[in-house]
Amino acid sequence: MAIPLQYNLRNLLVRRTATLMTAGGIALVVAILVLTLALASGFRQALVVTGSPDNVIITRSGSNSEVLSGMNRETARIIESMPEVARLANGQAFAAAEIVVVTNLPRRNDPVGSSNVTVRGADARALLLRPMVRLVAGRLYHLGVPEVIVGRPLSQRFAGCGLGETVRFGSREWKVVGVFEADGSGFESEIWGDGEILGPAFNRVGYSSLTLRLADPSSGLESLVKRVEADPRLHIDARHEDDYYRAQSEMLANVIRALGFFLVAIMAVGAVFGALNTMYAAVGARAKEIGTMLALGFRPQSILLSFLIESVLLCLVGGVLGCLLALPIHGVTTGTTNWSSFSEVAFKFRITPGILLTGLLASIVLGIIGGYFPARNAARRTVAEALRES
Amino acid sequence: MTGPIIRLEGVTKVYRRGSVDVPVLQRLDLEVARGEFLALMGPSGSGKSTILNLVSGIDTPTDGRVIVAGIDLGDLDASALAEFRSRHIGFIFQSYNLIPVLTAYQNVELPLLLTDLTRKERREHVLAAMAVVALTDRLDHYPRQLSGGQEQRVAIARAIVTDPTLFVADEPTGDLDAQSATEVLHLLQRLHTEFGKSIVMVTHDPHAAERADRILHLEKGVLVESVERKRP
Ligand SMILES: Nc1ncnc2c1ncn2[C@@H]1O[C@H](COP(=O)(O)OP(=O)(O)OP(=O)(O)O)[C@@H](O)[C@H]1O
Ligand SMILES: [Mg+2]
Numbered sequence: 001m002a003i004p005l006q007y008n009l010r011n012l013l014v015r016r017t018a019t020l021m022t023a024g025g026i027a028l029v030v031a032i033l034v035l036t037l038a039l040a041s042g043f044r045q046a047l048v049v050t051g052s053p054d055n056v057i058i059t060r061s062g063s064n065s066e067v068l069s070g071m072n073r074e075t076a077r078i079i080e081s082m083p084e085v086a087r088l089a090n091g092q093a094f095a096a097a098e099i100v101v102v103t104n105l106p107r108r109n110d111p112v113g114s115s116n117v118t119v120r121g122a123d124a125r126a127l128l129l130r131p132m133v134r135l136v137a138g139r140l141y142h143l144g145v146p147e148v149i150v151g152r153p154l155s156q157r158f159a160g161c162g163l164g165e166t167v168r169f170g171s172r173e174w175k176v177v178g179v180f181e182a183d184g185s186g187f188e189s190e191i192w193g194d195g196e197i198l199g200p201a202f203n204r205v206g207y208s209s210l211t212l213r214l215a216d217p218s219s220g221l222e223s224l225v226k227r228v229e230a231d232p233r234l235h236i237d238a239r240h241e242d243d244y245y246r247a248q249s250e251m252l253a254n255v256i257r258a259l260g261f262f263l264v265a266i267m268a269v270g271a272v273f274g275a276l277n278t279m280y281a282a283v284g285a286r287a288k289e290i291g292t293m294l295a296l297g298f299r300p301q302s303i304l305l306s307f308l309i310e311s312v313l314l315c316l317v318g319g320v321l322g323c324l325l326a327l328p329i330h331g332v333t334t335g336t337t338n339w340s341s342f343s344e345v346a347f348k349f350r351i352t353p354g355i356l357l358t359g360l361l362a363s364i365v366l367g368i369i370g371g372y373f374p375a376r377n378a379a380r381r382t383v384a385e386a387l388r389e390s
Numbered sequence: 391m392t393g394p395i396i397r398l399e400g401v402t403k404v405y406r407r408g409s410v411d412v413p414v415l416q417r418l419d420l421e422v423a424r425g426e427f428l429a430l431m432g433p434s435g436s437g438k439s440t441i442l443n444l445v446s447g448i449d450t451p452t453d454g455r456v457i458v459a460g461i462d463l464g465d466l467d468a469s470a471l472a473e474f475r476s477r478h479i480g481f482i483f484q485s486y487n488l489i490p491v492l493t494a495y496q497n498v499e500l501p502l503l504l505t506d507l508t509r510k511e512r513r514e515h516v517l518a519a520m521a522v523v524a525l526t527d528r529l530d531h532y533p534r535q536l537s538g539g540q541e542q543r544v545a546i547a548r549a550i551v552t553d554p555t556l557f558v559a560d561e562p563t564g565d566l567d568a569q570s571a572t573e574v575l576h577l578l579q580r581l582h583t584e585f586g587k588s589i590v591m592v593t594h595d596p597h598a599a600e601r602a603d604r605i606l607h608l609e610k611g612v613l614v615e616s617v618e619r620k621r622p
Contacts, residue, residue, distance in 0.1 A: 004503065010491035292487040295448050296501045296548075297476025299469065383448035387483075 003293065003302055008310035011282065012317070019314055022278040025271035026318025026363050027325055029264055034326035034359040036260025038349040040253040043336065046347035047249035050186035051241035054217045055129055056224065058210040061235040065248065066100040067118070072206040073097075075234060079210055084224040086213040088125070095212035096126040099195045101202045103169040106159045115344045116337065117158065119148075119169065119202075120187075121195025129211055133187055138163050138178035143194045146201075149178035151188035153333055153346035161191070170201030186245065189335070189345045211241060252336065268366060271318075275370025279311050283378040290378050291386030304379035311371020312364050319363025323356050393460060395556055395588040396422035396445055401454035403440050403611075414440050415611045417454065422590060427582040429599035430592045432608035438592040441608070442558045445590060446479045447471045459555045476504045480549030480587075482559035482578075486541040488533040494520070494544045495529040501552045519547040523577060539570025546577055550585075557581065559591040563598055575601050 012019045051057070058079055059069035079085070080093035088094050099121035107113040120126070123143070127133055141147035150161045155176070160167035165176050174193065182188045199205065214220030221240060228234045239247075283290070290303055330351040335344050398420040405412040414437040422428050430438045443449035444456050447463050448471075456463045459478050466474055481487075488497045498519055502512045520526045523543035533541050542562060549557060559578065563571035579601050581587045591602065599605045606613065 002503075004492075004496070006496070007489065007491060014491055288485075288487055289489050292481075292483070292489070293500070294472070295446070295475060295479075295481050297472045297504050299472055384443050387448070387487075 003298060003306040005309065008306060008313055011286075011310060012314055015282070018278050018281070019317065022271075022274045022314055023318035023321055025274040026315045026366055027321035029267045029271045029366065030319045030322025030359040030363050031325040032260065032267060033264045033362055034323060034351060034355055035329060035349065036257060036264065037355040037358060038326070038329065038351045039260070039334070040256040041352060041355060042334075042347045042350035043256065043345070044246075044249045044253045045350050046184055046188075046345060047186045047245040048242060049132070049183055051243070051245035052130070053240050053242045054213055055241035056212050056214055056221055056238050057241045057244045058212070058236050058238050059208075059244075061237050063237075066098075066209040067102055069100075069208050070204075070206060071097075071208070071210065071236065075236065076207055076210050078231070078234065079212070079228075079236070082224060082227055084215055084220045084227070086215040088128075092125070093212065094125065094128070095210060096122060096129055097195075097207040097210045098122050098126060099199045099202070099204050100208040101170075101198070101204065103202075105161070105167065105169060108157060108159045108161075115158070115335075117154065117344060118190045119198060120190050120192050121198035122192050123195060126192070126211070129213060130182065130187060132183040132185060133180055134182070135178050135180050138176075141177055141193050144197065146172060146174045146193070146197055147177045148174045148191050148193040149180050150176055150191045151346070152179050152181050153188055153335070154191065155179050157335065157344075157346065167191075170198065172201055184348060186248075186345055186347075256336075264362075268362075272366055272370045275311060275315055275366060276374065278314065279307065279371050279374035280377070282310070283307060283374045286378075287381070287386050287389035290381060291383055291389070294381075294383040294386060300379040304375045307375035307378050308368065308371045311375065312367035315363045315367030315370065316360065318366075319360045322363065323359050326359070327351060392424070394421045394457075395424045395426070395459060396420065396590070397455075397457040398441075398444070399455040399457070401444060401451045401456060403437070403444065403449075404452045413611065415444075415451075418611070418613060420606075420613070422588065425582070425586045425588055426604065427579070427589045427602045428591070429602035429605045430590065430608060431594065431596075431599055431605060436608040437611045438608055439560055442560050442590060442592060445556070446481065446558045447474050476501060476552065478555040480552065480554035480557040482542070482545055482549050482557060482562045484561040484564040486533070486538075486545040486565075488541055488545055488548075490533050493530050493532055494525065494536065494547075497533070497544055498547045498551050501548060505552070515551050516547075519551040520544075522550060522580075523547045537570065538566050539573055542566060542570065542574050543577065546574065546581075550581065555588065557587055557589040557591075559589065561592055561594065563593065563595060571595070571598065 059066060060071055063069040076097040080095050086094040101119050102116045103119055104114050105117045107115060136152060141149055155161045161176055163176055163179050166173050167176060221238060225238050228236060228238060293303060329349045332349050333346055335346040337344050398418055401415055401418045403415040405414060432438055444451055445458055495516055498516045499512055502515055520529060523546050525540060525543055528536060528540060563574055566574060575598055578589060582589055593599050
């Protein structure tokens with residue numbers, strides 16, 4: 001039978017300073033790990049919820065981003081007329097051809113800072129296609145006039161983007177008449193206006209992309225793609241909107257994770273040395289106890305397990321502290337340039353139960369790594385040796 | 391079972407310190423009868439603790455045979471030796487060797503965790519052992535909250551709780567004041583007379599040795615004098 005857990009718990013409690021110092025090191029590692037994952041997850045989430053699986057987004061063949069895509073009015077008209085496209089009550093195609101451009105805007109509270117922002121020229125159907133887009137202040141832009149609505153995080157981060165303010169881009173001024181939210185999705189980082197005004201302002205003829213609602217979400221895309229392939233006039237890619245945004249998020253999410261893991265790995269080495277040191281000290285200070293337990297008949301494996309468990313408990317304390325440390329960041333808004341669209345995306349740190357579990361698991365792994373050699377050292381002594389050291 | 395509780399046949403123990411051989415015991419023969427209380431005396435470094443270690447299965451001889459309770463310890467591997475110790479040997483150390491972070495109760499319960507007794511049965515055993523050493527009012531005390539004498543009595547409770555065949559005590563009164571030493575010796579004597587236990591005790595104190603049936607003097611690893619006091 002194993003050495004009681006209480007033996008380890010009491011020992012951790014008795015030398016609480018060493019316990020807290022070591023756990024503190026682990027806590028930092030776990031906190032950084034959790035934040036990294038929360039960053040990547042928040043970013044991904046923002047982009048993924050942007051897309052709906054019922055919508056299909058059409059871009060020029062080979063262009064992986066709306067911003068780099070372009071299509072003429074004829075192409076848009078051909079696709080809109082396809083039978084896979086759902087119809088509105090008035091018989092119009094349930095689709096929106098949009099102009100998507102990137103412009104550079106000055107940041108609020110930072111006269112020299114500026115960042116790229118996505119501007120979308122959309123008509124009323126764009127809103128029907130994305131029901132999560134809701135005005136929270138002001139009104140919708142009127143067609144035919146230089147008015148825009150902006151995503152809420154954007155309105156706070158960029159100069160001239162507040163409700164009632166005027167923002168200058170595309171060689172003219174635009175009045176901000178409304179502020180919208182979109183469930184934290186990537187649309188919140190966009191400026192929307194009438195495509196018929198925005199296009200000329202950016203010297204764009206035609207559209208960037210076409211988004212359409214499928215009449216039959218399950219098999220619609222397949223038959224649409226077949227129809228497109230059979231039509232020699234069309235050189236386009238069609239994807240489910242959520243797949244499109246998932247792909248958009250992939251590269252940056254991976255980079256965030258890679259950089260984060262690099263940092264975490266470096267810090268983890270330090271923290272593991274802390275745990276090793278503490279556990280070696282514990283084993284050294286308890287040589288007589290180890291000898292006594294061996295003499296009483298406890299097996300070396302039990303001793304090994306006991307010290308391993310103690311190390312894991314020690315690091316788990318750090319894991320819990322690290323999670324608690326990171327938790328307040330949940331929901332905090334941050335922004336980064338999405339490398340796929342070259343423009344800034346605002347999103348929230350997103351700490352999920354899975355991420356917390358990953359953090360705790362990481363602390364357990366660190367505990368095993370940091371505890372193994374000291375524990376083996378403890379278990380390898382002969383009884384007589386261990387008893388003599390005191 | 392009959393026969394001696396301990397039988398050493400031509401036991402030699404040589405420690406290696408680096409490249410130097412340190413011979414401690416040379417072809418030692420010894421027999422301890424069942425129920426006997428033996429005191430081992432001798433100068434420091436003469437090999438007293440070495441004998442106890444061999445007899446209790448925490449060390450192995452370089453040569454010769456060690457037979458305890460009819461078991462030839464040379465036949466046992468490390469795991470079987472651990473099992474042997476938990477079943478047959480009650481250890482009493484000079485510096486008590488209680489686990490500081492466990493209460494008196496938990497310390498005494500510790501060796502029972504190696505048995506398949508239920509929690510309730512373990513509790514009964516612990517309480518009985520603590521009653522023998524008259525410390526039932528100190529169950530929840532940690533070692534540092536006890537006097538040296540009380541610590542040693544808890545250690546004795548830990549030794550008796552598994553009802554072992556043989557007690558080995560290495561200078562059990564070495565760290566104690568006269569009063570506590572007398573209490574501890576009295577306890578050992580009771581184990582011997584009341585419970586008929588076999589005891590091997592190493593001591594430097596002639597008064598302590600007098601409690602034993604037989605006193606054995608060890609000089610540089612050789613048995614030089616054996617005083618027969620009384621035989622039960
Ligand atoms: N593990 C070991 N490695 C090397 N030498 C050892 C070892 N254990 C004991 N010795 C040596 O063996 C000799 C006998 O040691 P032992 O501990 O049996 O003596 P002792 O009679 O118990 O002495 P004391 O009265 O001081 O406790 C000593 O010279 C000691 O240094
Ligand atoms: Mg000794």
